[in-house]
Amino acid sequence: MSKHSIIISNISKSYGNIKAVDDISLNVKKGELFGLIGSDGAGKTTLLRILTTLLLSDSGNAQIENFDVKNNYKNIRQIVGYMPGRFSLYEDLSVEENLNFFASIFNTTVAQNYDLIKDVYSYIEPFKKRRAGQLSGGMKQKLALSCALIHKPKVLFLDEPTTGVDAVSRKEFWGMLKNLQKKDITIMVSTPYMDEAGLCDRISLMQNGKFMETDTPENIINKFQKQIYSIKSKNKQKLIKDLRKYKQTYSANIFGQAIHYIDKRNNIKIDELKNHLKSENHIDIEIKAVKPNIEDCFIELMKKEQSAVTNQLKN
Amino acid sequence: MIPIIFIMPVVQLVILVYAANLEMKEINIIVINNDYGSLSRQLTDKFSSSPFFNVSFGNSHKEANSLMKKDKADIIMTIPHNFEKKLIKEKSADIQLLFNAVNGTKAAVAAGYCKNIIFNFNKDIIVNSPKLILEPINYKRINIINQFWYNPQLDYKIYMSTGILVILITIVSLFLSSMNLVREKEIGTIEQINVTPIKKFHFIAGKLIPFLIIALFELAFGLIIAKLLFNLPMSGSLLLLFVVAAIYLIAMLGLGLFISTVTETQQQAMFIAFFFYLVFIMMSGIFTPAESMPEWAQKINYINPVAWFMRVIRMILLKGSGFAQIKNEIFILTGYSITVLSLAVWRYRKTG
Structure with a gap:
């Protein structure tokens, strides 16, 4: 038995000229909570659909729990749970009916696996007679997770489960995933939210069908060499314009209320920067050194990727 | 959905069966009678008494034609002025029937009805008309009686x-x-x-x-x-x-x-x-x-x-x-x- 739950080797898939998934390889350990982080159109959904046997890859192969996605798709369908990005349960069935329906498809009953879904289902149990279509976004998502878990899957694939869900429900949801992980379920989750990356054991930063980086969130942050300064002033719009014009600027990006700024030089003089901004008529200037987060890393990696592409084109 | 399941068959059966009528009724016939004799009146009476025809009288072909163009007439029947005389003298006379055949099926069915009425008229004048010298042998022919199986009333x-x-x-x-x-x-x-x-x-x-x-x-x-x-x-x-x-x-x-x-x-x-x-x-x-x-x-x-x-x-x-x-x-x-x-x-x- 391999200690890996998901093994992906050189998977590619194109739609016409667009390479949705471009030669990706990855191993996910058993019981790992793995995150696919990337913006819209990065290829996350396509990869998940290949792994859940809904889509055939153009080349390469993948195994889930030692079953090949092409040849043993029937076995895979018995052991994986999949929660698509779009709510895909029957909206005109009630909460309870949906759950019973999916349980019977997998030849099991709700009672048999109640302890597994209890954690999730208890939130929506008071509404079990309500039609699924009339649930709120957060409740829909909990119902979808319950249905994906009803057959005690070994591997769980979640496609952007927290998109369109409020902040409290998102937090609850990640708590549930952590609990499921303790029950020996391998989880692969995709998300466009960078702040959720830190909750995963390991993550892949995905862009244009490729993995830019795969590691633990801590390691990815530690690899980040440059010092970041968070800069605030009264006029944020003018500040970002001025910073981008400044000759010493390596990068400047909006982060909430502040701007994350990286200087070209290694030993930066904060006073010099402050004076420069004062000369540009900024008031209430606040500059402080901050630790990088995943989003900084993502932007940095994207920047490197882009310059690599432009260099390639130049040569 | 459940009301649709019950209502749909009722509505379809009631409306469509009554509306999609294959029987020809209300055929508008315009008679231009140039004869004024009793025999020609007998003939037009036969048309009026049939349930299929609405008989009206016209004076000229021009008028009748314009009615047909307006779709107000389906048939124009013209009886020539020496109809009765000719029928008695020569034992045969002509009448003209013009059909509006825009709807071919309707025209054909209407022609069938007309033929039937004229055939009955022929039969009757031989029996009833004292002016005609009867030769009974002439009127000995095969009489066809139709029987419609599986739907005797032709419903x-x-x-x-x-x-x-x-x-x-x-x-x-x-x-x-x-x-x-x-x-x-x-x-x-x-x-x-x-x-x-x-x-x-x-x-x-x-x-x-x-x-x-x-x-x-x-x-x-x-x-x-x-x-x-x-x-x-x-x-x-x-x-x-x-x-x-x-x-x-x-x-x-x-x-x-x-x-x-x-x-x-x-x-x-x-x-x-x-x-x-x-x-x-x-x-x-x-x-x-x-x-x-x-x-x-x-x-x-x-x-x-x-x-x-x-x-x-x-x-x-x-x-x-x-x-x-x-x-x-x-x-x-x-x-x-x-x-x-x-x-x-x-x-x-x-x-x-």
Whole structure:
């Protein structure tokens, strides 16, 4: 038995000229909570659909729990749970009916696996007679997770489960995933939210069908060499314009209320920067050194990727 | 949905059967009588007393022609001025009948009615008219008495209501099934189903059986209404009818499901389903006998399940045919169901 739950080797898939998934390889350990982080159109959904046997890859192969996605798709369908990005349960069935329906498809009953879904289902149990279509976004998502878990899957694939869900429900949801992980379920989750990356054991930063980086969130942050300064002033719009014009600027990006700024030089003089901004008529200037987060890393990696592409084109 | 299931057959049967009238009534005939004799009046009286004609009198051809152009007249009958004289002297006279043949069927039927009335008139004047010297031998000919089997009163409603019943269950089976799977594609539930280990066969059976039950129920309901309203005869075995109906419905449901597998949106599915529905129904012989269609059209009808079932339902209900008489039709419908259904199962793939 391999200690890996998901093994992906050189998977590619194109739609016409667009390479949705471009030669990706990855191993996910058993019981790992793995995150696919990337913006819209990065290829996350396509990869998940290949792994859940809904889509055939153009080349390469993948195994889930030692079953090949092409040849043993029937076995895979018995052991994986999949929660698509779009709510895909029957909206005109009630909460309870949906759950019973999916349980019977997998030849099991709700009672048999109640302890597994209890954690999730208890939130929506008071509404079990309500039609699924009339649930709120957060409740829909909990119902979808319950249905994906009803057959005690070994591997769980979640496609952007927290998109369109409020902040409290998102937090609850990640708590549930952590609990499921303790029950020996391998989880692969995709998300466009960078702040959720830190909750995963390991993550892949995905862009244009490729993995830019795969590691633990801590390691990815530690690899980040440059010092970041968070800069605030009264006029944020003018500040970002001025910073981008400044000759010493390596990068400047909006982060909430502040701007994350990286200087070209290694030993930066904060006073010099402050004076420069004062000369540009900024008031209430606040500059402080901050630790990088995943989003900084993502932007940095994207920047490197882009310059690599432009260099390639130049040569 | 439940009210629709009950209301649809009632509305269709009541409205369509009464409206889609094949009998010709209210034929407007304009008589231009230039003769003024008693015989010509006898002839026009014969037309007025017939339930099929509305007789009105005209003075000139010009006036009558303009009425026909306005669609106010269907026939113009002209009686020449020496009609009676000629009839007595020469024992034969001419009248002119002009038909508005925009609707060819109507004109032909109207011509038949006219011929019949004139034939009766001929018979009567020989018997009644003292002015004519009778030669009884002349009037000895074969008298044809028609007997209409299976529908002695020539009640078109019986013929029509069976056709409407077929339309009814065709709509239910073809349209509901063609919308169904494609709807799951649209709302995305098919994604969730496809990652489960459910078997194709089970999934398709789950899609078909509810509609099969609904359609058979509609047939039963429609039969009861037709019996109550039109006294539809039920000469044959109803069990046999329902067995054949089930086979036919599987074919139509399979076709609907096949449409559903090859389309991406409900609009597309609706469009294709409508295409098949129209062609199948119009060629099935619901209004006009399929046997009178041109030969190439009859050949196309071999692959028209509606035509086969239309024959069967009329044979069983009106003629009382048993299994032996319709086994050919059953055989073909069964073959059809198996083919279409396997095509649908084959086309439905769980992996994109």
